[in-house]
Structure formats: C-alpha cells, structure tokens
Amino acid sequence: MTYTAWIIITASLVGLSCGLIGVFLVLRKMAMMSDAISHTVLLGIVVAYLMTRELSGPHMLIGAILAGLLTAFLVQWLHNLDLELHASMGIVFTTLFAIGVILISTSIGNAHLDIQHALMGEITFVPFHTMELPIVGAVPVTTVMLAVVLLIVVITIIVFYKEWKITSFDPALAASLGIPIVFMHYLFMSLVSITTVAAFDAVGAIMVVAMLITPAASAYLWTDKLSIMLLLSSSFGVISAIIGYYIAAWIDTSISGSMAFATGIIFIISFLLSPTHGFLSRSLGKQRNQFS
Amino acid sequence: MWSILSTSNTQWVLFSATILGIAAGIVGCLSYWKKQSLMSDALAHAALPGVVITFLIIGEKNLFFLIIGAAISALLGAFFIQWVQSSTRITEDTAMGMTLSVFFGLGIMLLTVVNRTAGGNQSGLDSFIFGQAAAMVRSDVNTMLALAFFVILIVIAGFKEWKLYLFDPSFAKGLGLSLSLMNVLYTTVLVTTIVIGIQAVGVILIAALLIIPSVSARYWTQKLKTMFLLSACFGGISGAIGTAISAIGRGWPTGPFIVVVAALFFIISLVFGKEKGILLKHLQFRKQQKAHSQEIGHHPVFQKEGK
Numbered sequence: 355m356t357y358t359a360w361i362i363i364t365a366s367l368v369g370l371s372c373g374l375i376g377v378f379l380v381l382r383k384m385a386m387m388s389d390a391i392s393h394t395v396l397l398g399i400v401v402a403y404l405m406t407r408e409l410s411g412p413h414m415l416i417g418a419i420l421a422g423l424l425t426a427f428l429v430q431w432l433h434n435l436d437l438e439l440h441a442s443m444g445i446v447f448t449t450l451f452a453i454g455v456i457l458i459s460t461s462i463g464n465a466h467l468d469i470q471h472a473l474m475g476e477i478t479f480v481p482f483h484t485m486e487l488p489i490v491g492a493v494p495v496t497t498v499m500l501a502v503v504l505l506i507v508v509i510t511i512i513v514f515y516k517e518w519k520i521t522s523f524d525p526a527l528a529a530s531l532g533i534p535i536v537f538m539h540y541l542f543m544s545l546v547s548i549t550t551v552a553a554f555d556a557v558g559a560i561m562v563v564a565m566l567i568t569p570a571a572s573a574y575l576w577t578d579k580l581s582i583m584l585l586l587s588s589s590f591g592v593i594s595a596i597i598g599y600y601i602a603a604w605i606d607t608s609i610s611g612s613m614a615f616a617t618g619i620i621f622i623i624s625f626l627l628s629p630t631h632g633f634l635s636r637s638l639g640k641q642r643n644q645f646s
Numbered sequence: 647m648w649s650i651l652s653t654s655n656t657q658w659v660l661f662s663a664t665i666l667g668i669a670a671g672i673v674g675c676l677s678y679w680k681k682q683s684l685m686s687d688a689l690a691h692a693a694l695p696g697v698v699i700t701f702l703i704i705g706e707k708n709l710f711f712l713i714i715g716a717a718i719s720a721l722l723g724a725f726f727i728q729w730v731q732s733s734t735r736i737t738e739d740t741a742m743g744m745t746l747s748v749f750f751g752l753g754i755m756l757l758t759v760v761n762r763t764a765g766g767n768q769s770g771l772d773s774f775i776f777g778q779a780a781a782m783v784r785s786d787v788n789t790m791l792a793l794a795f796f797v798i799l800i801v802i803a804g805f806k807e808w809k810l811y812l813f814d815p816s817f818a819k820g821l822g823l824s825l826s827l828m829n830v831l832y833t834t835v836l837v838t839t840i841v842i843g844i845q846a847v848g849v850i851l852i853a854a855l856l857i858i859p860s861v862s863a864r865y866w867t868q869k870l871k872t873m874f875l876l877s878a879c880f881g882g883i884s885g886a887i888g889t890a891i892s893a894i895g896r897g898w899p900t901g902p903f904i905v906v907v908a909a910l911f912f913i914i915s916l917v918f919g920k921e922k923g924i925l926l927k928h929l930q931f932r933k934q935q936k937a938h939s940q941e942i943g944h945h946p947v948f949q950k951e952g953k
Binding site: 379380383384385386388389393435436437438440441443444445448449451452453455456459460560561563564566567568571574575602605606607608610611612613614615617618621625631633636 | 678681682683684687691730733734735736737739740741742743744746747748750751752753754755756757758759762776850851853854857858861895897898899901902903905906909912916922924
C-alpha cells in the first residue's frame with residue numbers, strides 16, 4: 355500500500371475510535387476530563403519509557419492507562435474533598451503534565467522522546483515504523499495499535515451498551531438498578547486513556563481532544579438517538595481526518611492541526627444548519643413565531 | 647547559579663515573573679469564585695492562533711502587538727463558548743473543550759507554516775507553547791510589567807465592587823452597579839493576565855498559575871481580602887522560584903517549573919491548611935470520635951450488668 359493510503363487509514367482509525375468514545379464524553383458532560391487525561395498520558399508514557407527504555411507496544415499502553423486512572427482518581431478525590439470539579443481537574447492535570455515535561459526536557463531530552471512530537475503528533479512518520487503481520491504483510495505499528503484499540507472500544511461499547519446508555523443519561527436510575535456506576539466510570543476512563551495513547555503518535559495530546567469532543571458535539575446537534583449519534587460521530591471523525599489530511603497536503607502544514615481544524619469546520623456547519631438545533635433553523639423558527 | 651541570577655537581564659525576567667504570578671494569583675481568585683477555573687485554560691489555548699496571525703501580519707516578534715492579537719483571538723474563543731452554550735443544548739464543558747482544541751489546532755497549523763518560511767524558525771514563537779522566560783528581552787519585560795500592574799490596579803481599586811459582584815450580584819445590581827460592565831471588566835483582566843503570561847509560562851500551563859494559587863489560598867482563610875493576598879503571594883513566589891530554577895539549565899522551559907512549585911504550595915495547603923485542611927479535619931474527626939465513644943461508654947445501656 356502507498357504512503358498516503360497508510361496515513362489516511364491511520365487517521366481514519368483515530369477518527370473512528372475517538373468519535374465513538376467522544377459521544378459518551380459529551381453525554382456524561384466530561385469533555386474536559388479528556389483534556390485532562392490527554393495531558394497526563396504524557397507523564398505515563400515518560401515514566402514507562404524511563405523504566406523500560408522502550409518506546410512502543412504494551413509498556414506505553416499500560417503506562418498511559420495507569421496515568422489516566424491516576425488522573426481520574428485524583429480529580430475525584432479532590433472533588434470529594436469539597437473542591438469544585440473543574441478546579442480539581444485544573445490542578446491535577448497541569449501538575450502531572452508539568453512533571454512530564456520537566457522529565458523530558460531535563461533527563462531524556464536527547465532521546466527519541468520529543469515533546470514537540472508528543473504534543474503535535476507526527477503522522478508523517480507513522481508509515482516508516484512497520485511490523486510484519488501474517489496475511490497482510492508489513493503494517494505500521496501505530497496503525498496496528500489503533501486497530502486493536504478500536505476493537506477493544508467497539509467490543510466494550512457493544513457488550514455494555516445498555517449500561518452505558520443508562521449511566522450516561524440517568525446515573526441515579528442506573529445506581530438504583532444496581533449497575534456498578536463507579537466501575538463503569540473507571541472502565542470508561544481506561545477506554546479514554548487507551549484511545550488517547552493510541553492516537554498520541556498520530557495526532558498528539560491536544561489535537562486528540564478535538565477528535566474526541568468535536569465530532570461528538572456535532573453529532574449531538576443532529577440526532578436524539580444514541581445509536582445514530584454513535585454512527586454520525588464516528589463518520590464525522592473519519593471525514594474530518596480525511597479532509598484534514600488534504601488541507602495539510604494542500605498548504606503543506608501540520609496534519610494533526612488541520613485535522614483538528616477540520617473537526618471545527620464540521621461543527622460550524624452542524625451548528626448553523628442542523629434542522630432541530632441549528633442556529634439558522636432556530637432563528638427562522640423564532641421569526642415565524644413572531645409573525646404568527 | 648548566583649552568577650546566572652545576578653546578570654541584569656535575569657533579574658528583570660525574575661522580577662516580571664514574580665509580578666505575573668501576583669497578577670495571576672489575584673485574578674485567579676476572581677475566576678475561582680466565578681466557578682470558571684478551566685475557562686482560563688480554554689482561553690489560553692484559544693490565544694495561540696492570534697499570536698501566529700499577528701506575527702504573519704507584522705513580520706516581527708513585537709510582544710506588544712502579539713499580545714493584542716492573542717487577546718482578540720482569546721476573546722473570540724470566549725464569545726464562541728458563550729454562543730454555542732447559550733444557543734444549543736451543548737454544555738459549557740463541551741464548548742470549552744472544542745474551542746480549546748480547535749483553536750489550538752488552527753494555531754499549530756499556522757505555526758508550522760510560519761516555521762517553514764525563511765527566518766520563521768528564529769521567530770521563537772515555539773516558546774509560546776511552553777514559555778521561555780529567559781527568551782524575553784527588556785522591551786517584552788516592560789510591556790508585561792505595565793499590563794500586569796494595570797490588572798492588579800483594576801482588581802485592587804475595585805475590591806468592594808468585585809466582592810459584591812462575586813457574592814451577591816442581585817444586591818450589587820440594586821446598588822446601581824452595572825453587572826454587564828463588571829462582566830466586561832472581568833473578561834478583560836482575565837484575558838490580559840492570560841496573554842501576558844503566555845510568553846513566560848506558555849499557553850498550555852498558564853491556566854495552572856490562575857487556578858492553583860487561588861485554590862491553595864482558599865485552604866487558609868474565609869476572608870476574601872486575605873485570600874487575595876495569600877493567592878498573590880503563592881503566585882508570586884512560585885513565579886520567582888520556578889523561573890530561577892529554569893534559568894539553571896540550558897533551554898529548560900519555565901512554565902512547568904513554575905507549575906510544580908505552585909503545586910507544592912497546594913499540597914502543603916491541602917494537608918496543613920487552617921480551613922478544611924486534611925490534617926486538621928482528621929484531627930477534629932478523631933477528637934469527635936473519642937468524645938462520642940466516651941459519651942456512649944457512660945451511657946447506662948452500655949454499662950455492664952451487675953456493676
């Protein structure tokens with residue numbers, strides 16, 4: 355397969371898994387939690403690297419999941435100590451992220467781990483690190499990792515579909531039905547963490563937030579059904595990944611930045627044109643009400 | 647280390663980082679009580695495209711103009727968050743996350759273009775991401791100091807009005823205080839603090855300087871005035887120590903060190919704080935438990951038979 359094809363496939367996989375996870379982030383009103391986790395995952399990766407001196411594979415995933423869970427746990431702990439949720443997030447993620455940046459810039463700055471890379475991602479290098487798989491042949495490592503993560507995400511969503519639905523829309527009902535909401539919360543946080551770390555190589559820490567939240571928020575404006583929202587959100591993710599790639603190729607700039615920008619364009623279109631929640635339809639509706 | 651600290655440029659940089667910390671500490675108290683802690687994070691990221699676009703227009707790194715560009719872009723972000731949140735069912739949380747990441751993405755896109763063009767690499771715009779206080783020249787320091795003093799002055803001069811605005815807006819309105827004017831002022835000081843901070847601390851971590859000192863101060867006092875003072879101290883000291891540490895190593899970013907020092911203050915406050923500190927709470931709990939168990943012990947029901 356060609357170089358461009360691998361990049362587009364990788365980017366689409368990011369769009370797919372982020373789009374699916376993002377729906378629940380938006381519905382559970384935890385969008386900023388993904389921002390927090392995407393920053394602290396950096397610390398997890400750095401620590402995993404310092405301990406194993408290896409930059410790929412399961413070490414990084416484990417480090418990232420632990421960092422994500424640590425963030426979720428610390429935020430919850432401070433919140434329980436009577437601190438406002440956003441304030442506790444702000445404290446936890448900035449501190450852990452700062453520690454990560456300090457570790458990189460002081461001890462391993464000349465190593466393969468590069469802060470610029472971690473933040474902005476470098477999808478252009480993805481096709482160069484390949485591994486041999488049976489049947490398909492040489493496949494970029496990042497792409498394999500993203501495919502595995504997507505598989506985990508899809509399976510987890512399908513297996514617990516009813517539970518996700520109830521805990522997202524009505525946590526009180528879920529608790530009274532005996533659904534373990536704390537377990538579901540941390541399971542969800544783990545999913546966010548692995549998605550983030552898998553997308554890390556491709557789009558970097560901050561742009562992954564755009565891929566997570568924006569397609570889901572756009573989908574939220576078009577539909578009231580969870581299943582349709584999941585479908586729409588993941589398609590928006592894939593579409594913005596592809597549009598982003600071509601914008602970047604056109605003006606020769608950062609691919610991940612353009613992908614984030616493309617999610618923004620899709621949101622603006624949805625925001626203006628959506629039939630039920632869109633800006634135009636609502637302002638037209640208001641006018642009609644005034645005339646009648 | 648002293649040889650580095652005693653050069654005059656470093657002294658100026660250190661001084662401006664301290665003043666920045668003080669301004670951020672004070673403004674952070676406002677956003678703490680407005681319950682908008684993460685708004686500063688969103689606005690800081692939203693400032694990035696403004697910085698780069700201004701650089702593309704004027705073609706040189708003049709901090710004053712870059713700050714104006716950053717402020718316009720951050721205000722656009724604030725407006726967008728407000729607009730999306732008020733006209734759809736999307737929550738503030740989601741609107742903030744979107745604005746933050748999409749604006750930042752646009753900023754990175756433009757930054758890559760700038761860095762690619764000839765001479766762009768020397769622009770030093772990269773230092774806006776993590777902050778590089780050492781890269782500041784004297785004119786930058788002057789701009790920063792002037793704006794920081796302006797922010798501190800506005801908050802201190804209107805202390806009584808801010809108090810009313812934060813704690814009892816309807817009463818403030820009754821007294822004839824214009825709430826929309828206060829909102830505009832609040833947004834102005836918040837955005838100003840953020841944009842002057844991004845050169846020294848960087849767009850990603852400037853939010854920490856607004857959030858952490860004010861929350862730490864909250865653990866020591868119930869009075870707003872004391873909270874302002876303490877928060878300003880925590881912010882100022884973190885700014886100074888963080889900058890001093892980052893001056894030791896070559897090319898060490900300033901922002902992360904400032905944040906880690908501020909976080910140390912937070913941990914100390916969280917554990918030992920006079921109000922709601924963990925240790926005190928624990929001791930009180932133990933004392934109560936003891937008193938309670940003694941009470942129960944003396945209760946006739948729990949006395950042993952035949953005694």
